[in-house]
Amino acid sequence: MLSNIRIVLVQTFHPGNIGAAARAMKTMGLTDLVLVNPRQFPDPEASRLAAGAEDLVEGARVVGSLAEAVSDCVQVVGASARLRSLPLPHFDEPDEMARDVVENAAHDPVALVFGRERFGLTKDEIGLCSHQVSIPANPDYGILNLSQAVQVLAYETFKAWRRRPESGYRPTLPAEERQPSREQVGHFHDHLGRVMQRSGFITQPHARTEAHLHALFARAQPSRRELSLLRGLLASLEGHLPEE
Amino acid sequence: MLSNIRIVLVQTFHPGNIGAAARAMKTMGLTDLVLVNPRQFPDPEASRLAAGAEDLVEGARVVGSLAEAVSDCVQVVGASARLRSLPLPHFDEPDEMARDVVENAAHDPVALVFGRERFGLTKDEIGLCSHQVSIPANPDYGILNLSQAVQVLAYETFKAWRRRPESGYRPTLPAEERQPSREQVGHFHDHLGRVMQRSGFITQPHARTEAHLHALFARAQPSRRELSLLRGLLASLEGHLPEE
Numbered sequence: 195m196l197s198n199i200r201i202v203l204v205q206t207f208h209p210g211n212i213g214a215a216a217r218a219m220k221t222m223g224l225t226d227l228v229l230v231n232p233r234q235f236p237d238p239e240a241s242r243l244a245a246g247a248e249d250l251v252e253g254a255r256v257v258g259s260l261a262e263a264v265s266d267c268v269q270v271v272g273a274s275a276r277l278r279s280l281p282l283p284h285f286d287e288p289d290e291m292a293r294d295v296v297e298n299a300a301h302d303p304v305a306l307v308f309g310r311e312r313f314g315l316t317k318d319e320i321g322l323c324s325h326q327v328s329i330p331a332n333p334d335y336g337i338l339n340l341s342q343a344v345q346v347l348a349y350e351t352f353k354a355w356r357r358r359p360e361s362g363y364r365p366t367l368p369a370e371e372r373q374p375s376r377e378q379v380g381h382f383h384d385h386l387g388r389v390m391q392r393s394g395f396i397t398q399p400h401a402r403t404e405a406h407l408h409a410l411f412a413r414a415q416p417s418r419r420e421l422s423l424l425r426g427l428l429a430s431l432e433g434h435l436p437e438e
Numbered sequence: 439m440l441s442n443i444r445i446v447l448v449q450t451f452h453p454g455n456i457g458a459a460a461r462a463m464k465t466m467g468l469t470d471l472v473l474v475n476p477r478q479f480p481d482p483e484a485s486r487l488a489a490g491a492e493d494l495v496e497g498a499r500v501v502g503s504l505a506e507a508v509s510d511c512v513q514v515v516g517a518s519a520r521l522r523s524l525p526l527p528h529f530d531e532p533d534e535m536a537r538d539v540v541e542n543a544a545h546d547p548v549a550l551v552f553g554r555e556r557f558g559l560t561k562d563e564i565g566l567c568s569h570q571v572s573i574p575a576n577p578d579y580g581i582l583n584l585s586q587a588v589q590v591l592a593y594e595t596f597k598a599w600r601r602r603p604e605s606g607y608r609p610t611l612p613a614e615e616r617q618p619s620r621e622q623v624g625h626f627h628d629h630l631g632r633v634m635q636r637s638g639f640i641t642q643p644h645a646r647t648e649a650h651l652h653a654l655f656a657r658a659q660p661s662r663r664e665l666s667l668l669r670g671l672l673a674s675l676e677g678h679l680p681e682e
Contacts, residue, residue, distance in 0.1 A: 218586055223576045246579055281664065286609065329593070330600060330609060332467045335490055342462055342589045345582070349573070349590050356574060365530065365574060420525065 196355055198299040200226040201344060202263045202307045204315060209234050211311065213243030213251060214341030220247035222348035223355070226303075227254040228263045243341075260307065260319045268302040271295060272323035273347055274314045282320065285327040288347055292354035294325075306347055311340050374418045382421055383408055385428050392435040440599055442543040444470040445588060446507045446551045448559060453478050455555065457487030457495060458585030464491035466592035467599070470547075471498040472507045487585075504551065504563045512546040515539060516567035517591055518558045526564065529571040532591055536598035538569075550591055555584050618665045626665055627652055629672050636679040 201219055206212050212235060216227055227250050229235060235256065244251045257263050264270045271291060272282065285291035298304050307323060309315035320326075329338060329346055338346065356363040374382075387404055390396050396403060416424065445463055450456050456479060460471055471494050473479060479500065488495045501507050508514045515535060516526065529535035542548050551567060553559035564570075573582060573590055582590065600607040618626075631648055634640050640647060660668065 214583065214586075217583060220579045221575045221582050221586075245583070281661075330597070331465045332596075335464045338465050338589070339458065339461060339489070342458075342465075342586065345586045345589055346593050352576075353574070
């Protein structure tokens with residue numbers, strides 16, 4: 195349950211990062227934002243960068259310690275490039291982390307914790323985490339901006355949630371993309387075959403040539419609308435061809 | 439080859455987005471940035487948001503049309519939430535897109551094209567794309583900030599590249615994380631067994647109890663360093679126990 199997944203930002207320096215993080219969260223279906231001792235908040239920069247996610251900024255809980263922010267959580271994942279040498283169970287890959295977090299969040303609150311832009315998390319704060327995750331990056335320049343790190347981990351979390359059968363997530367397919375039935379494809383093949391013969395391209399049904407073209411069109415996976423377009427083109431051409 | 443993967447930003451309105459996009463690119467090993475008619479560039483905001491990626495901003499090629507930006511590319515992927523109803527081959531998932539792009543980029547330049555913050559790409563520009571991709575998002579609020587979209591797609595691209603055997607990517611493991619040998623684990627088991635007996639916890643070797651504890655420690659996957667810690671603790675305890 196995505197509502198059980200909490201994003202915790204510890205002592206964020208730039209209010210703009212809070213706003214951008216809120217936007218990133220909302221695009222990925224997350225809503226629970228908690229700020230531990232933000233340096234400057236509320237702030238117009240936070241609202242500006244939030245764009246359409248101001249509701250998350252306004253609803254953000256502000257607390258005085260990380261312990262307060264995560265006391266009810268069954269899993270607390272510290273996200274930091276710098277944590278890797280510390281002895282917490284470590285997710286090598288954000289997608290593995292996301293699958294585990296989404297599993298646990300089915301029943302209980304879970305937190306993803308992001309540290310200060312420059313200094314990450316303190317030892318005591320790391321001690322409050324049950325796991326850590328880092329985002330594999332360029333070895334020569336691997337520190338993502340705070341709100342970008344939130345975006346990437348929120349993206350993987352949303353993906354893990356979407357891919358669970360019980361989430362009920364259905365991407366909306368525009369009507370034009372509906373697939374044609376085999377019968378409609380058959381009509382198209384017949385129509386194509388008639389045009390090929392009447393134009394003199396083939397003098398009688400030629401299974402091999404027709405099979406090649408059928409395969410070509412099959413790889414293109416025409417939608418119903420596109421098949422209609424092709425039929426319309428064939429009909430226009432047909433009008434100029436001699437009768438069989 | 440990551441250097442063959444080009445990020446093209448079309449008529450970006452906010453110079454800050456250019457800088458943030460450059461930073462996102464660099465964290466994911468991408469370096470080729472092309473700007474089509476940026477509204478305001480160069481600009482101090484672009485440099486500021488780039489953080490340590492100013493080299494990408496300074497090296498960015500500025501051109502007058504998308505056609506110029508992608509003429510040498512074998513694949514051009516338009517990234518837009520809005521494109522989905524248009525009849526371009528569509529990647530439903532960024533990770534599928536990334537695998538295809540990285541495959542093609544082994545030999546030739548490939549481009550990921552991002553449109554204007556508000557208006558995306560024009561019909562003519564879409565006509566220059568061979569594929570499109572969208573980032574699955576919250577149906578109620580699904581438009582990511584431009585630089586965030588660059589970060590997510592760059593992240594998936596870098597991931598697809600890392601996972602290819604030929605990339606030669608090796609994450610660096612800190613020395614403390616080296617695994618102990620079976621012999622070292624055996625010594626630990628013996629030591630633990632002695633302490634359990636000398637403390638009176640068990641009065642003779644008790645296979646079942648020892649097996650449970652061995653399994654517990656095995657699940658924890660102690661590093662060499664951690665095993666040393668445990669041995670040190672056992673030694674300190676031993677000093678207080680009666681001789682067997």
